[in-house]
Amino acid sequence: MSAVYCDRCGEPLEGGSHAACAAARTLEPPRFCPRCRRRMKVQVLPQGWSAACVEHGVLTR
Numbered sequence: 001m002s003a004v005y006c007d008r009c010g011e012p013l014e015g016g017s018h019a020a021c022a023a024a025r026t027l028e029p030p031r032f033c034p035r036c037r038r039r040m041k042v043q044v045l046p047q048g049w050s051a052a053c054v055e056h057g058v059l060t061r
Contacts, residue, residue: 003034010037030059 008021013044029042029049033056040051040059048061057058 005032005034005037007032007034029061037059 004014005011006016006018006021008025008028010032011016011018029044030051031040031042031050032038033040033053036053037056038053040047040053042051049058050058052058
C-alpha cells in the first residue's frame with residue numbers, strides 16, 4: 001500500500017504542495033503514519049530514528 005498522507009503534517013498528499021514537508025523530513029523523523037494518518041510514537045537515537053504506528057508497525061532509519 002502506498003502513502004496517502006504526508007508523514008510530517010498528516011494532511012492528504014493529493015491536492016496539496018508538501019515541498020516544505022519534504023525539505024524538513026531530511027532532518028527530522030516522520031510524525032504521522034503515511035497510510036492511516038495516526039500520530040506515531042517516535043524515538044530518536046544517535047544512529048537514526050524509529051517511528052511506530054499501532055496499526056501498521058515500525059518504520060526505521
